[in-house]
Amino acid sequence: MDPILLSRIQFALTAGYHWIFVPASIGMAFMVFLLWTMAAITNEKQWHKAAKFFSKWLGIFFVLGVPTGIVMEFEFGANWSQYSVFVGSIFGPPLMLEGLFAFALESTFLGVLLFGMDRLPRAITWISSFFVFIGSSLSGLWILIANSWQQTPTGYIIQNGRAELTDFMGAVFNPLLVSQYTHTINSAILTGAYIVAAVGAYYLLKKRHVQVARSAVAIGVVVLAISAVIQLYPTGHAEGQVIAKYQPTKLAADEGLFKTEKGAPMIIFGIVDEKNQEVKAAIGIPKLLSWLSFGDWNAEVMGLHDAARYVWYEQVLNNPNFASEKDRKEFIETLMKAHGVDPNAPDANEQMVKVLEEALPVAFMFYAYRVMIGLGTLFILIGLIGVLLLLLGKLYDARWFLKVLVVTVPLPWLASEAGWFTHEVGRMPWMVWGMVTTNTGVSPNVSATHVLITLIGFVVVYSVLFYIWLHFVRKLIREGPEPVEGDVTAKPTPAVSVAGGGQ
Amino acid sequence: MDYATAWFYFSAFLLGMYLAFDGFDLGIGALLALIKNQKDRDILINTIGPVWDGNEVWFITWGAGLFAMWPALYATLFSTFYLAIWLLAFLLIFRAVGFEFRNKNKELWDKLFALVSALIPLVVGVVVGNLVMGIPIDANGFHGSLLTLFRPYPLIVGLFILFATIWHGANWGVYKTTGKLQEELRGYAFKFWLLTVVLLLLTVIGMKIWAPLRFERLMTPLGLGLTLVILVAGLLDGHLIKKGEERLAFYISWLAFPLVVFLVYYSMYPYWVISTTDPNFKLSIHDLAASPLTLKAVLGVSVILAVIIMAYTLYVYKMFGGKVTEAEGYY
Numbered sequence: 001m002d003p004i005l006l007s008r009i010q011f012a013l014t015a016g017y018h019w020i021f022v023p024a025s026i027g028m029a030f031m032v033f034l035l036w037t038m039a040a041i042t043n044e045k046q047w048h049k050a051a052k053f054f055s056k057w058l059g060i061f062f063v064l065g066v067p068t069g070i071v072m073e074f075e076f077g078a079n080w081s082q083y084s085v086f087v088g089s090i091f092g093p094p095l096m097l098e099g100l101f102a103f104a105l106e107s108t109f110l111g112v113l114l115f116g117m118d119r120l121p122r123a124i125t126w127i128s129s130f131f132v133f134i135g136s137s138l139s140g141l142w143i144l145i146a147n148s149w150q151q152t153p154t155g156y157i158i159q160n161g162r163a164e165l166t167d168f169m170g171a172v173f174n175p176l177l178v179s180q181y182t183h184t185i186n187s188a189i190l191t192g193a194y195i196v197a198a199v200g201a202y203y204l205l206k207k208r209h210v211q212v213a214r215s216a217v218a219i220g221v222v223v224l225a226i227s228a229v230i231q232l233y234p235t236g237h238a239e240g241q242v243i244a245k246y247q248p249t250k251l252a253a254d255e256g257l258f259k260t261e262k263g264a265p266m267i268i269f270g271i272v273d274e275k276n277q278e279v280k281a282a283i284g285i286p287k288l289l290s291w292l293s294f295g296d297w298n299a300e301v302m303g304l305h306d307a308a309r310y311v312w313y314e315q316v317l318n319n320p321n322f323a324s325e326k327d328r329k330e331f332i333e334t335l336m337k338a339h340g341v342d343p344n345a346p347d348a349n350e351q352m353v354k355v356l357e358e359a360l361p362v363a364f365m366f367y368a369y370r371v372m373i374g375l376g377t378l379f380i381l382i383g384l385i386g387v388l389l390l391l392l393g394k395l396y397d398a399r400w401f402l403k404v405l406v407v408t409v410p411l412p413w414l415a416s417e418a419g420w421f422t423h424e425v426g427r428m429p430w431m432v433w434g435m436v437t438t439n440t441g442v443s444p445n446v447s448a449t450h451v452l453i454t455l456i457g458f459v460v461v462y463s464v465l466f467y468i469w470l471h472f473v474r475k476l477i478r479e480g481p482e483p484v485e486g487d488v489t490a491k492p493t494p495a496v497s498v499a500g501g502g503q
Numbered sequence: 504m505d506y507a508t509a510w511f512y513f514s515a516f517l518l519g520m521y522l523a524f525d526g527f528d529l530g531i532g533a534l535l536a537l538i539k540n541q542k543d544r545d546i547l548i549n550t551i552g553p554v555w556d557g558n559e560v561w562f563i564t565w566g567a568g569l570f571a572m573w574p575a576l577y578a579t580l581f582s583t584f585y586l587a588i589w590l591l592a593f594l595l596i597f598r599a600v601g602f603e604f605r606n607k608n609k610e611l612w613d614k615l616f617a618l619v620s621a622l623i624p625l626v627v628g629v630v631v632g633n634l635v636m637g638i639p640i641d642a643n644g645f646h647g648s649l650l651t652l653f654r655p656y657p658l659i660v661g662l663f664i665l666f667a668t669i670w671h672g673a674n675w676g677v678y679k680t681t682g683k684l685q686e687e688l689r690g691y692a693f694k695f696w697l698l699t700v701v702l703l704l705l706t707v708i709g710m711k712i713w714a715p716l717r718f719e720r721l722m723t724p725l726g727l728g729l730t731l732v733i734l735v736a737g738l739l740d741g742h743l744i745k746k747g748e749e750r751l752a753f754y755i756s757w758l759a760f761p762l763v764v765f766l767v768y769y770s771m772y773p774y775w776v777i778s779t780t781d782p783n784f785k786l787s788i789h790d791l792a793a794s795p796l797t798l799k800a801v802l803g804v805s806v807i808l809a810v811i812i813m814a815y816t817l818y819v820y821k822m823f824g825g826k827v828t829e830a831e832g833y834y
Contacts, residue, residue, distance in 0.1 A: 062556075063599060063600060063602075063604075064599075064600070066556070066559070066599055067595055067596040067598075067599040067600065068596070070563060070592060070595055070596075071592050071596070073563065073566055073567060073570070074566075074581065074588055074589070074591075074592045076570065076577075076581075077570060077577045077578050077580065077581025077582065077588070078581040078582055078585050078588050078589065079582075081578035081579070081581065081582035082578070084570065084574050084577055084578040084581075085574050085575050085578045087574075088570055088571065088574020088575075088577060088578065088793065089571060089572070089574055089793030089794045089797040090797065091570075091571075092567060092568075092570040092571025092572070092574060092577075092793070092797075093571045093797060093800070093801045095567040095570060095571065096564060096567035096568050096570070096571045096801065096805065097801065097804070097805070097808075098567070099560055099563045099564035099567055100564055100805055100808040100809065100812065101808060103560050103563060104557065104560040104564075104808075104812045104816075105812075105815075107556040107557045107559070107560055108554075108556070108557035108560075108812075108815060108816060108819055109819075110556060111552070111553040111554055111555075111556055111557055111819070112553065112819055112822065112823075114553070115552055115553035115823065116553070116822065116823075120822065124822070162574075162794075164793075164794030164796070164797075165793075165794050165796045165797045165800065166796065168796065168800040168801075443578075443582035443585075445582055445583065445644060445645065446582050446585050450585050450586060453586065454585075454586070454589045457589065457593060461593060461596065461597075465596070465600060468600065468604055472604065
């Protein structure tokens with residue numbers, strides 16, 4: 001068995017699993033802050049109860065987000081030790097600052113929020129919810145600084161067989177950071193809003209906790225509508241433009257573009273035939289891709305092969321960030337050898353272009369990308385219908401719409417995972433663009449057997465965790481928020497506690 | 504002081520804070536195995552409920568600090584001790600989850616939780632013990648197996664850290680509870696204090712036998728002075744526990760961890776890794792350090808942030824100050 005493949009599977013599994021809880025906790029942190037703010041402004045009971053109820057939801061997302069995040073930190077050293085040595089001094093600092101800047105704030109004040117909301121003054125609860133939101137979004141910022149740097153690295157030099165920092169701020173504000181950060185955080189907010197709206201809709205359909213549920217659905221659809229639009233424009237559009245400029249192979253694979261085209265169309269749907277290098281039965285909008293990517297209807301968009309050539313010759317061989325010719329030569333030789341290419345072969349460069357080209361599973365990315373875009377469009381539609389119904393005063397009685405909200409609640413996760421897949425698979429074989437591939441980043445001294453053992457461990461442990469987690473989501477839904485006085489629909493259920501030693 | 508040295512001692516500070524803060528909640532976790540009454544166990548959990556999450560931050564930051572400032576060390580340690588590292592990760596996952604979800608089946612979860620809470624400080628101690636003792640490594644790489652990690656000396660260090668966290672946890676428990684439970688915990692505090700002192704002595708003596716290079720550093724005036732301070736403070740604690748000076752007793756066990764970690768780091772300086780098979784093979788904190796700008800760029804801001812975190816953490820502890828008598832949760 002291949003330890004590289006196993007390590008990749010393990011990384012994909014653990015990161016993908018972590019990614020279930022991250023957008024949900026960041027988004028829920030925003031919604032909880034919003035709900036506590038509404039409670040403070042209106043001083044109405046239903047807002048207060050809703051805020052308390054969804055704070056508990058935040059708690060159960062956070063509980064799984066943290067340890068699955070620690071796993072990622074371990075993984076860099078354990079499974080990808082060569083990668084860690086190569087970029088650790090640039091990739092490590094953001095992780096450390098995340099802990100100090102953000103995670104400390106978030107976890108400390110989440111404790112205050114959850115344990116204090118019954119016994120501490122309201123003002124402290126409100127400010128705690130603010131700190132939790134700030135903490136979680138700063139946490140996302142530092143992680144995405146690290147991630148976006150891997151996609152579009154800047155502020156470094158290659159010497160002594162590793163990447164060394166030359167400009168801290170230059171590395172932080174790499175080309176992709178702003179668009180990737182806003183796009184990701186906004187998607188998290190969308191997810192949080194969706195959950196709040198769907199939970200509220202569920203109670204309205206069941207005619208339980210009606211007052212709290214109305215507040216939840218109303219605020220949920222408003223935030224959903226706004227964030228869904230922002231997701232498309234400006235954040236999604238901006239990220240697409242950066243990728244077109246810096247990661248042309250990713251763009252080509254996302255769009256199923258095998259051949260370079262001027263005035264390339266945006267394909268809405270089609271069937272990818274990787275063998276014959278074409279997209280069959282494609283339905284597309286002419287010239288749209290060129291315009292979206294470069295702001296010019298007739299701009300040339302590189303097909304996969306040309307893009308791979310461009311990456312190899314322009315971004316790798318001509319990378320200006322080598323300390324010396326010797327560093328450049330050593331680097332290129334190591335890279336070639338790791339991919340089974342003889343550096344002295346006359347066609348060594350063309351072989352490497354082929355390596356880059358073949359690393360991308362075009363069909364997979366093409367479909368994943370369309371899932372993301374398609375769902376994004378659907379969210380705009382659902383959000384706008386929700387707001388329209390709210391303005392017409394029909395939102396709480398439109399049972400069909402409430403049902404739609406409940407049934408579609410897993411979709412934001414599906415969209416996030418699809419987006420994450422296109423983003424991360426799209427940089428293959430690079431772990432760090434132009435610098436470290438999976439072959440040069442893997443731990444040389446870890447055997448396939450060991451990775452297999454831990455991989456099986458993860459599958460078992462994560463399955464159990466997911467089951468338990470679902471169990472508590474169900475329990476939380478069954479118990480519902482605390483009853484609002486005078487709300488006859490809020491039948492008081494016996495307060496069976498979920499955790500923390502309640503009686 | 505050069506930047507690598509400054510980072511080395513800042514790393515000691517982070518590990519010290521981790522053991523001082525998370526130490527007592529790990530200790531409380533392990534004590535669940537010894538406390539029979541269900542309601543008492545709930546009270547104990549509630550004494551740490553609001554704060555344990557924040558306590559773990561120090562561990563993550565310590566790990567990320569190693570990664571950022573000594574990437575080669577981080578990569579070597581983690582890939583060499585692959586299975587042990589993942590064991591630790593799985594323990595941390597179970598602990599976080601067990602905490603929140605223990606109400607599903609309290610009898611079972613509490614046992615699991617206690618086991619996991621005890622294993623974490625043990626494994627952390629074993630890792631530190633290996634750094635102190637050195638490992639069979641040379642220019643060709645590591646020559647050993649998973650079992651190499653669990654040699655007698657690292658195990659002694661592991662047990663020392665384990666007993667110290669339980670002593671610390673019991674001190675916290677005495678500080679936060681009343682009545683019969685408090686009395687019971689006082690008994691454990693004393694017992695585990697005794698075990699800790701014995702293991703501390705064994706750790707120091709073992710150093711002379713198994714890690715002579717480190718022991719030499721220990722026998723310098725600063726090393727010796729600090730060792731004595733720790734011993735005296737430690738000895739004093741037993742007396743304070745007996746006398747019922749619970750607040751002071753807790754402060755002392757709290758302070759013991761950063762002091763011990765500082766001492767351990769001091770004894771290792773400047774070598775992160777020494778070989779047990781090739782006396783000439785040593786890797787110093789300078790050999791393994793990240794590029795100079797990285798060391799420089801992040802140090803100041805990290806120190807300032809650590810101070811800010813300390814400030815708001817203490818504020819939060821004050822907010823949840825006082826005795827815990829009720830077994831109530833937030834869900």
